[in-house]
Amino acid sequence: MYPAPFEYHRAASAQDAVALLGKYGDEAKLLAGGQSLLPLMKLRFAQPRHLIDVRRIQGLSGIREEKGMLVVGAATPYATLAASALVQAKLPMLSEAAAQIGDPQVRNMGTLGGSLAHADPAGDLPAVALALAAEIAALGPRGARTVHADDFFVELMTTALAPDELLTEVRFPLPPAGSGGAYEKYPNPASRYALVGVAAQLTVAGGKVTAARVATTGLATKPLRALAVEAALQGKAADAASLAAAAEKATDGLKLRAAAQMPDAYRRSLAVTFTARALTRAAKRAGG
Numbered sequence: 001m002y003p004a005p006f007e008y009h010r011a012a013s014a015q016d017a018v019a020l021l022g023k024y025g026d027e028a029k030l031l032a033g034g035q036s037l038l039p040l041m042k043l044r045f046a047q048p049r050h051l052i053d054v055r056r057i058q059g060l061s062g063i064r065e066e067k068g069m070l071v072v073g074a075a076t077p078y079a080t081l082a083a084s085a086l087v088q089a090k091l092p093m094l095s096e097a098a099a100q101i102g103d104p105q106v107r108n109m110g111t112l113g114g115s116l117a118h119a120d121p122a123g124d125l126p127a128v129a130l131a132l133a134a135e136i137a138a139l140g141p142r143g144a145r146t147v148h149a150d151d152f153f154v155e156l157m158t159t160a161l162a163p164d165e166l167l168t169e170v171r172f173p174l175p176p177a178g179s180g181g182a183y184e185k186y187p188n189p190a191s192r193y194a195l196v197g198v199a200a201q202l203t204v205a206g207g208k209v210t211a212a213r214v215a216t217t218g219l220a221t222k223p224l225r226a227l228a229v230e231a232a233l234q235g236k237a238a239d240a241a242s243l244a245a246a247a248e249k250a251t252d253g254l255k256l257r258a259a260a261q262m263p264d265a266y267r268r269s270l271a272v273t274f275t276a277r278a279l280t281r282a283a284k285r286a287g288g
């Protein structure tokens with residue numbers, strides 16, 4: 001299938017992208033890696049008249065450490081995240097999740113900002129952004145603002161971004177000493193999307209869990225924090241028995257999204273298994 005005809009615009013700057021969005025309104029779409037938007041256009045589920053390419057905007061990609069944060073530009077490709085020594089050292093969960101997305105072509109083109117803005121219910125990085133308490137920066141005609149990951153994913157493929165806003169960068173707070181994170185995924189064998197994905201971030205002091213953020217993807221209509229798991233971990237020993245007991249709560253209160261691939265009971269059991277694996281590796285990295 002071929003997409004419907006469109007006009008291509010290459011934005012020169014973030015401000016230029018926002019101005020073009022304002023100019024073309026409902027007829028415009030931002031284009032980053034194109035790994036979700038172009039398939040939708042080829043199937044004619046999306047027919048934007050104007051495509052505004054943001055991937056080559058200077059300053060919209062790159063990774064830096066700043067004021068206790070790891071700051072990643074929206075147009076940074078997954079392959080860059082996966083290969084970055086800084087990300088591997090500071091937030092290994094982020095680099096290992098990026099390394100598991102799709103195939104090399106998808107990882108070379110797909111971007112962090114595109115993944116979060118698209119908010120696919122089986123996307124990997126939305127769960128990582130939740131577990132790492134990311135702050136998501138946006139620029140629009142009303143200026144710049146920041147949305148916490150907890151408030152960003154609203155519903156199925158719907159985020160807190162307004163249609164005239166550009167996601168500019170993602171700020172990941174660097175965790176304190178004694179912290180560790182891990183991402184575990186059971187991929188769809190064809191697409192590599194997560195049938196179940198679990199991102200876990202723990203802080204351990206004196207052998208006990210003092211902070212925990214755990215998020216799942218692939219199970220519901222949007223990525224969700226596993227609040228029951230987090231509550232079960234709080235103040236408990238970071239040992240195998242406590243981690244396994246907490247993982248049992250992986251889908252507590254969670255309404256599964258319909259999925260033809262496998263029975264619900266099996267998906268819930270996979271969620272428990274992959275949560276236990278993510279917690280175990282996170283605790284090990286935390287030194288627990």
Ligand SMILES: Cc1cc2nc3c(=O)[nH]c(=O)nc-3n(C[C@H](O)[C@H](O)[C@H](O)COP(=O)(O)OP(=O)(O)OC[C@H]3O[C@@H](n4cnc5c(N)ncnc54)[C@H](O)[C@@H]3O)c2cc1C
Binds near residue numbers: 113161
């Ligand atoms: C074969 C295949 C396998 C895949 N496997 C996986 C997988 O295993 N895991 C996974 O997580 N994903 C997977 N994906 C999806 C991939 O991660 C997409 O790249 C991602 O969903 C979108 O990122 P993108 O940069 O390509 O954005 P695009 O496709 O260019 O854009 C997606 C949407 O986000 C909007 N957008 C993009 N950038 C911005 C911005 N800066 N500000 C505001 N809005 C923006 C666009 O307007 C569009 O609506 C796969 C895709 C394919 C084709």
